[in-house]
Amino acid sequence: MYQIPLLGGDITGPVNGDTNDDGLLNVSEIWVYNASYVITQADMDNGQVSNLATTTGEDPNGMVTTNTSTDPTPCVTCNVDPTCMACTLTELPTSNVDIALLKSVDMNLARVGDELNFTITATNNGIGEASNVSITEMLPNGYEYIAHSTTGGVYDEMTSLWNIETLSAGQSEELRVRVFTIEGNDYLNIVRLVDVDQTDTDSSNDEASAEVQIDEPICLINIYNVLTPNGDGAHDFFQIACIENYPDNRLEIYNRWGIKVYEKEGYNNTWTGVSDGRATYERNEELPVGTYYYILDLGDGTKSRVGYLYLTR
Known part of the structure:
Protein backbone atom coordinates (compact mmCIF):
# COMPACT_ATOMS: atom_id res chain seq x y z
CA MET A 1 0.00 0.00 0.00
CA LEU A 92 6.89 28.60 -4.18
CA PRO A 93 7.25 32.14 -5.52
CA THR A 94 5.83 34.97 -3.47
CA SER A 95 2.08 35.44 -3.90
CA ASN A 96 2.42 38.62 -5.96
CA VAL A 97 -0.38 40.16 -8.01
CA ASP A 98 -0.51 42.33 -11.11
CA ILE A 99 -3.60 44.52 -11.48
CA ALA A 100 -3.92 45.60 -15.11
CA LEU A 101 -6.42 48.30 -16.11
CA LEU A 102 -8.01 48.89 -19.51
CA LYS A 103 -10.46 51.61 -20.50
CA SER A 104 -12.60 52.20 -23.57
CA VAL A 105 -15.47 54.45 -24.66
CA ASP A 106 -18.24 53.71 -27.14
CA MET A 107 -17.84 57.06 -28.97
CA ASN A 108 -14.53 58.78 -29.72
CA LEU A 109 -16.21 61.72 -31.47
CA ALA A 110 -19.22 63.32 -29.78
CA ARG A 111 -21.16 66.53 -29.38
CA VAL A 112 -22.08 68.38 -26.23
CA GLY A 113 -25.28 66.75 -25.00
CA ASP A 114 -24.39 63.21 -26.15
CA GLU A 115 -24.45 60.24 -23.79
CA LEU A 116 -21.30 58.12 -23.59
CA ASN A 117 -20.47 54.77 -21.99
CA PHE A 118 -17.05 54.12 -20.49
CA THR A 119 -15.95 50.53 -19.79
CA ILE A 120 -13.16 49.91 -17.29
CA THR A 121 -11.68 46.41 -16.97
CA ALA A 122 -9.54 45.31 -14.03
CA THR A 123 -7.62 42.03 -14.48
CA ASN A 124 -5.31 40.23 -12.08
CA ASN A 125 -2.41 39.04 -14.24
CA GLY A 126 -0.47 37.85 -11.18
CA ILE A 127 -0.11 34.40 -9.64
CA GLY A 128 -1.82 35.15 -6.32
CA GLU A 129 -5.22 36.37 -5.19
CA ALA A 130 -5.55 40.15 -4.84
CA SER A 131 -7.56 41.57 -1.97
CA ASN A 132 -9.01 45.01 -1.20
CA VAL A 133 -8.39 46.38 -4.68
CA SER A 134 -9.18 50.10 -4.85
CA ILE A 135 -9.46 51.93 -8.19
CA THR A 136 -10.30 55.59 -8.79
CA GLU A 137 -12.55 56.56 -11.70
CA MET A 138 -13.06 60.32 -11.33
CA LEU A 139 -14.99 62.02 -14.10
CA PRO A 140 -13.36 65.21 -15.43
CA ASN A 141 -15.28 68.47 -15.85
CA GLY A 142 -16.39 67.57 -19.38
CA TYR A 143 -18.72 64.82 -18.16
CA GLU A 144 -21.72 64.55 -15.87
CA TYR A 145 -22.49 61.21 -14.18
CA ILE A 146 -25.75 59.42 -15.09
CA ALA A 147 -25.49 55.79 -13.92
CA HIS A 148 -23.13 52.82 -13.60
CA SER A 149 -23.03 49.02 -13.35
CA THR A 150 -20.38 46.48 -12.32
CA THR A 151 -19.75 42.77 -12.75
CA GLY A 152 -18.02 42.76 -9.37
CA GLY A 153 -17.11 45.14 -6.58
CA VAL A 154 -18.81 48.39 -5.57
CA TYR A 155 -18.45 51.79 -7.26
CA ASP A 156 -19.27 54.97 -5.31
CA GLU A 157 -19.97 57.85 -7.69
CA MET A 158 -19.56 60.37 -4.84
CA THR A 159 -15.99 59.30 -3.94
CA SER A 160 -15.20 58.00 -7.46
CA LEU A 161 -13.76 54.79 -5.95
CA TRP A 162 -14.33 51.28 -7.28
CA ASN A 163 -13.58 48.74 -4.54
CA ILE A 164 -13.17 45.02 -5.30
CA GLU A 165 -12.89 42.73 -2.26
CA THR A 166 -10.99 39.90 -4.00
CA LEU A 167 -9.65 39.33 -7.51
CA SER A 168 -8.27 35.85 -8.16
CA ALA A 169 -5.35 35.14 -10.49
CA GLY A 170 -6.59 35.52 -14.07
CA GLN A 171 -9.93 37.02 -12.98
CA SER A 172 -11.39 40.17 -14.57
CA GLU A 173 -14.18 42.52 -13.49
CA GLU A 174 -15.84 45.38 -15.36
CA LEU A 175 -17.16 48.80 -14.39
CA ARG A 176 -19.41 50.63 -16.85
CA VAL A 177 -20.15 54.33 -16.36
CA ARG A 178 -22.74 56.24 -18.39
CA VAL A 179 -22.16 59.99 -18.68
CA PHE A 180 -23.58 63.12 -20.29
CA THR A 181 -21.17 65.42 -22.16
CA ILE A 182 -21.31 69.02 -21.01
CA GLU A 183 -19.35 72.16 -21.77
CA GLY A 184 -15.78 71.86 -20.65
CA ASN A 185 -12.23 71.57 -21.93
CA ASP A 186 -11.26 68.28 -20.24
CA TYR A 187 -12.53 65.21 -22.05
CA LEU A 188 -9.69 62.86 -21.06
CA ASN A 189 -11.01 60.27 -18.58
CA ILE A 190 -8.28 58.52 -16.57
CA VAL A 191 -8.67 55.48 -14.28
CA ARG A 192 -5.94 54.58 -11.75
CA LEU A 193 -5.11 51.81 -9.28
CA VAL A 194 -5.08 53.32 -5.79
CA ASP A 195 -4.33 50.39 -3.49
CA VAL A 196 -4.15 46.60 -3.14
CA ASP A 197 -3.10 44.51 -0.13
CA GLN A 198 -0.43 42.56 -2.02
CA THR A 199 2.63 43.71 -3.96
CA ASP A 200 1.68 44.84 -7.46
CA THR A 201 4.51 43.61 -9.68
CA ASP A 202 3.92 45.85 -12.70
CA SER A 203 3.08 49.52 -12.25
CA SER A 204 3.10 50.23 -15.99
CA ASN A 205 -0.50 48.97 -16.37
CA ASP A 206 -1.93 50.60 -13.23
CA GLU A 207 -3.44 53.46 -15.26
CA ALA A 208 -5.59 53.68 -18.38
CA SER A 209 -7.41 56.47 -20.20
CA ALA A 210 -10.00 57.17 -22.88
CA GLU A 211 -10.34 60.49 -24.68
CA VAL A 212 -13.32 61.88 -26.57
CA GLN A 213 -13.09 64.62 -29.18
CA ILE A 214 -15.98 67.10 -29.21
CA ASP A 215 -17.22 67.89 -32.71
CA GLU A 216 -18.55 71.44 -33.16
CA PRO A 217 -18.96 72.05 -29.42
CA ILE A 218 -21.98 74.01 -28.28
CA CYS A 219 -21.37 76.08 -25.20
CA LEU A 220 -24.09 75.34 -22.62
CA ILE A 221 -24.55 77.12 -19.30
CA ASN A 222 -23.76 74.68 -16.51
CA ILE A 223 -23.68 75.84 -12.88
CA TYR A 224 -21.48 73.81 -10.51
CA ASN A 225 -23.23 73.88 -7.15
CA VAL A 226 -20.23 72.98 -4.96
CA LEU A 227 -17.62 75.52 -3.82
CA THR A 228 -14.53 74.34 -1.91
CA PRO A 229 -12.01 77.24 -1.78
CA ASN A 230 -9.19 75.29 -0.12
CA GLY A 231 -6.50 75.75 -2.75
CA ASP A 232 -6.49 72.17 -4.04
CA GLY A 233 -7.32 73.26 -7.58
CA ALA A 234 -10.79 71.69 -7.61
CA HIS A 235 -13.92 73.86 -7.20
CA ASP A 236 -11.89 76.72 -5.66
CA PHE A 237 -14.20 79.19 -7.45
CA PHE A 238 -17.95 79.28 -7.99
CA GLN A 239 -17.88 78.07 -11.58
CA ILE A 240 -20.47 78.69 -14.27
CA ALA A 241 -19.54 77.08 -17.57
CA CYS A 242 -19.85 79.36 -20.64
CA ILE A 243 -20.56 82.46 -18.54
CA GLU A 244 -18.00 84.33 -20.67
CA ASN A 245 -20.52 84.20 -23.54
CA TYR A 246 -22.93 86.36 -21.49
CA PRO A 247 -20.99 89.52 -20.61
CA ASP A 248 -24.17 91.34 -19.45
CA ASN A 249 -24.91 88.76 -16.75
CA ARG A 250 -25.67 89.61 -13.12
CA LEU A 251 -25.12 87.22 -10.20
CA GLU A 252 -26.63 87.55 -6.71
CA ILE A 253 -25.99 85.17 -3.81
CA TYR A 254 -27.98 85.03 -0.55
CA ASN A 255 -27.47 83.16 2.71
CA ARG A 256 -30.12 80.95 4.30
CA TRP A 257 -31.76 83.97 6.01
CA GLY A 258 -32.21 85.81 2.72
CA ILE A 259 -29.37 88.28 3.26
CA LYS A 260 -27.43 89.16 0.13
CA VAL A 261 -23.76 88.29 0.65
CA TYR A 262 -22.46 88.77 -2.89
CA GLU A 263 -23.43 90.43 -6.16
CA LYS A 264 -21.57 90.96 -9.38
CA GLU A 265 -22.33 92.37 -12.83
CA GLY A 266 -20.41 90.57 -15.53
CA TYR A 267 -19.49 87.64 -13.29
CA ASN A 268 -16.48 85.68 -14.64
CA ASN A 269 -15.92 82.72 -12.30
CA THR A 270 -13.90 84.51 -9.60
CA TRP A 271 -15.98 84.20 -6.40
CA THR A 272 -14.30 82.21 -3.60
CA GLY A 273 -16.96 82.43 -0.88
CA VAL A 274 -15.93 85.85 0.44
CA SER A 275 -18.45 88.54 1.45
CA ASP A 276 -18.49 91.76 -0.57
CA GLY A 277 -19.55 93.88 2.40
CA ARG A 278 -23.26 93.42 3.09
CA ALA A 279 -25.05 94.06 6.36
CA THR A 280 -24.03 90.89 8.17
CA TYR A 281 -20.42 90.28 7.11
CA GLU A 282 -17.42 92.54 6.72
CA ARG A 283 -16.02 93.04 3.23
CA ASN A 284 -13.49 90.32 2.28
CA GLU A 285 -14.58 88.17 5.24
CA GLU A 286 -14.84 84.43 4.56
CA LEU A 287 -18.43 83.25 4.67
CA PRO A 288 -19.27 80.28 6.91
CA VAL A 289 -19.76 76.77 5.58
CA GLY A 290 -23.36 76.17 4.55
CA THR A 291 -25.99 76.29 1.81
CA TYR A 292 -26.51 79.49 -0.21
CA TYR A 293 -29.06 80.58 -2.81
CA TYR A 294 -28.06 82.11 -6.16
CA ILE A 295 -29.92 84.12 -8.81
CA LEU A 296 -28.23 84.36 -12.20
CA ASP A 297 -29.55 86.75 -14.84
CA LEU A 298 -27.74 86.08 -18.11
CA GLY A 299 -28.71 89.48 -19.47
CA ASP A 300 -30.08 88.03 -22.69
CA GLY A 301 -33.76 88.34 -21.91
CA THR A 302 -34.16 84.73 -20.80
CA LYS A 303 -35.55 83.66 -17.44
CA SER A 304 -33.12 83.96 -14.54
CA ARG A 305 -31.42 80.76 -13.35
CA VAL A 306 -31.94 80.07 -9.64
CA GLY A 307 -30.69 77.32 -7.35
CA TYR A 308 -28.60 76.35 -4.33
CA LEU A 309 -24.87 75.98 -3.88
CA TYR A 310 -22.98 74.38 -1.00
CA LEU A 311 -19.92 76.14 0.44
CA THR A 312 -17.41 74.06 2.34
CA ARG A 313 -13.77 74.45 3.25
Missing part, protein backbone atom coordinates in the same frame (compact mmCIF):
# COMPACT_ATOMS: atom_id res chain seq x y z
CA TYR A 2 1.37 3.42 -0.97
CA GLN A 3 0.08 6.72 0.42
CA ILE A 4 0.92 10.35 -0.26
CA PRO A 5 -0.68 12.80 2.20
CA LEU A 6 -1.41 15.53 -0.33
CA LEU A 7 -4.76 17.22 0.27
CA GLY A 8 -6.59 17.38 -3.03
CA GLY A 9 -3.87 15.34 -4.78
CA ASP A 10 -4.24 12.35 -7.11
CA ILE A 11 -2.04 9.24 -7.24
CA THR A 12 -1.81 6.67 -10.04
CA GLY A 13 0.25 3.52 -10.25
CA PRO A 14 2.18 1.53 -10.20
CA VAL A 15 3.04 2.92 -13.63
CA ASN A 16 5.52 0.09 -14.07
CA GLY A 17 7.54 -2.37 -11.99
CA ASP A 18 5.13 -5.26 -11.35
CA THR A 19 6.94 -7.46 -13.85
CA ASN A 20 4.80 -10.60 -13.40
CA ASP A 21 1.50 -8.78 -12.63
CA ASP A 22 1.01 -10.72 -9.41
CA GLY A 23 0.29 -7.65 -7.27
CA LEU A 24 3.25 -8.43 -5.01
CA LEU A 25 6.37 -6.34 -4.59
CA ASN A 26 8.90 -9.11 -5.24
CA VAL A 27 12.60 -9.01 -4.61
CA SER A 28 14.41 -6.80 -7.16
CA GLU A 29 11.14 -5.19 -8.32
CA ILE A 30 10.85 -1.41 -8.25
CA TRP A 31 7.34 0.01 -8.41
CA VAL A 32 6.86 3.58 -9.69
CA TYR A 33 3.88 5.80 -8.85
CA ASN A 34 2.90 9.23 -10.12
CA ALA A 35 1.23 11.86 -7.91
CA SER A 36 -0.29 15.20 -8.84
CA TYR A 37 -1.36 18.14 -6.71
CA VAL A 38 -2.99 21.48 -7.48
CA ILE A 39 -1.34 24.45 -5.75
CA THR A 40 -3.79 26.42 -3.58
CA GLN A 41 -3.86 30.03 -2.49
CA ALA A 42 -2.96 28.90 1.06
CA ASP A 43 0.16 27.22 -0.37
CA MET A 44 1.07 30.45 -2.13
CA ASP A 45 0.61 32.38 1.11
CA ASN A 46 2.87 29.90 2.94
CA GLY A 47 5.42 29.93 0.14
CA GLN A 48 5.99 26.17 0.43
CA VAL A 49 4.52 22.74 -0.34
CA SER A 50 5.80 19.58 1.33
CA ASN A 51 5.65 16.05 -0.13
CA LEU A 52 5.81 13.18 2.39
CA ALA A 53 5.46 9.62 1.04
CA THR A 54 4.65 6.61 3.28
CA THR A 55 4.61 2.93 2.31
CA THR A 56 2.75 0.25 4.28
CA GLY A 57 2.69 -3.47 3.53
CA GLU A 58 3.07 -7.03 4.89
CA ASP A 59 6.18 -9.22 4.71
CA PRO A 60 5.95 -12.98 3.89
CA ASN A 61 5.38 -13.68 7.59
CA GLY A 62 2.35 -11.34 7.78
CA MET A 63 4.21 -8.67 9.73
CA VAL A 64 3.20 -5.08 8.89
CA THR A 65 6.10 -2.93 7.73
CA THR A 66 6.06 0.83 7.21
CA ASN A 67 8.58 3.27 5.79
CA THR A 68 8.56 7.04 5.25
CA SER A 69 10.39 8.99 2.58
CA THR A 70 13.33 11.23 3.43
CA ASP A 71 15.01 14.13 1.69
CA PRO A 72 18.81 13.96 1.28
CA THR A 73 18.86 17.76 1.67
CA PRO A 74 16.13 18.52 4.23
CA CYS A 75 14.87 22.08 4.53
CA VAL A 76 16.10 24.39 7.25
CA THR A 77 12.73 25.99 7.97
CA CYS A 78 9.19 24.88 7.23
CA ASN A 79 5.95 26.85 7.22
CA VAL A 80 3.77 23.94 6.10
CA ASP A 81 4.16 20.71 8.04
CA PRO A 82 6.23 20.01 11.19
CA THR A 83 7.30 16.68 9.64
CA CYS A 84 8.59 18.22 6.44
CA MET A 85 12.14 18.39 7.77
CA ALA A 86 12.36 14.80 6.49
CA CYS A 87 10.56 15.25 3.21
CA THR A 88 10.86 17.05 -0.11
CA LEU A 89 9.94 20.71 0.22
CA THR A 90 9.00 22.78 -2.81
CA GLU A 91 9.59 26.51 -2.46
